[in-house]
Every structure is written in C-alpha cells, then in structure tokens.
Amino acid sequence: MSKSTAILNTKAPFSTATGKESLDLVLAMGTFEQSVGLFFVGDGVFQLLQGQKASNLDAKEVAKTLQALPFYDIDDVFVCQKSLEERGINGAQLCLSVEVLPSDELTMKLSQYDHVVTF
C-alpha cells in the first residue's frame, strides 16, 4: 500500500533554506505521485504571505512555487489557525487557497499520515 507523507513547515521563509528545501521535497513527491499533505504551523505560516519580494534578497520566489502545487496534484495544504491569529495574519493575506484549521483538527489531520517530515 502506498504511504502518505505530511510535510510540516515551522520556519519563516528566507532566514534559512528550509522553506525552499521542503518545497523541493514536496514537488519531488508530487512528481512520483505520492500522497502528500503540506502543513504550515508556527512561523511557517509566514511562508504563505502574499506580496513577498524575494528579488530584494536575490532569492527565489517561494510564492510562485507554492501556487504551482495544484499542477503537481498537491491540493492538501493545511494552516494552523492559532499560528495565524498569534501573528495577526488573516486568510485573505495568503498567497494560495488553503484549509485553515483549529489546533485539534490540525493534529487529527496530521495523525492520518503515515510519515511526517519537519522543516
């Protein structure tokens, strides 16, 4: 039976390479038709903010890659509601359509995956 993997993003973009490298892993899994869910919690929710200018840092635009996820059949993107609230972010400020979940539902969702890899 095919295994499912949850990729958990916990870090803000640009300060480290983890955002880019987690996305590379997600895209690779999508290419191999794996069942993969993308989770954003804690400072990881900053990765989803609209209007980031990566070019100011000579860095790659993460938002563009995120918006390409549906082309890789990756539609399961979950965001922690509490993390958004704590950082004063509302759903309309995010760069792609996501499912915003309260903590208990997020935990339940996460437990449905066979594997979890955290970045």
Place this chain on the structure above:
Amino acid sequence: MSSISIIVTSPPYDSQMSYHAAQYAKAVVNSDNHQLKGVFFYGSGVLNTNALNLTLTDIHNVCDQWKMLARDHQVPMYVCVTAANARGVLSKQDASDADIEQYSLAEWAISCGLGEWVALSEDADRVVQF
C-alpha cells in the same frame, strides 16, 4: 519485523542530533525486530557526508560512525546531490563537471536525487527524522 528509514536534516558538530541519529541507526541494525532500510541526508544534514570533517582527537566524529554503519552493516547512505552541492559537498564527478579541483563527498555516501527518498520512505513502516 518493522522497517525503518532515517532522514537526517541536522548537521554534525553544531548539533547533537546527528550523533543521536547514528546511535539510533546502530540500535536498529543490532535489533532482531527492526530493519533499517537506509539513511537519507538532506538539508544541512548533508554535511554529515563531507569527508573533510576533521575534529580534535578527544571530540567524537559522527562521520566515522556513519562510515562504520555503511561498511559493517551495509546500510545504504543516500545524500541529496542538490542540497549537498549547495553546501560544498561534491563528488569527484560533480566537481569535475563544474571545473572545481577539490571534492569532498565521503566514499560511503551515495549521491542521488529526491526520488531516492520517495522510494526509501515508501518502503518503510516508520520514518524517523533527526
């Protein structure tokens, strides 16, 4: 018998995590009830496969343990080529392709793409990350 794959995203020396990873891997290969499918180095974890890591003699070098696991227990040790190259871990071939004289990838590490991780995690009952 349950099968386990390990993904290492923590660097050696800066963090204790890769030491724990090697200890854990050793425990798995010595267990009768578990099978270690392989170890995958990704992110800063690729620095574990740098053959040029040199520590003072009284400080433990985790890379020696990885080497032992690969040699004595035939554990496949995969390293993501993109993540490794970005951190100065180059195979002889990578280096020559880029016209760089030096190379640094440990001989026990297998340079590969992320597809290898997909296969390794697919194969495992459990994935453990360090």
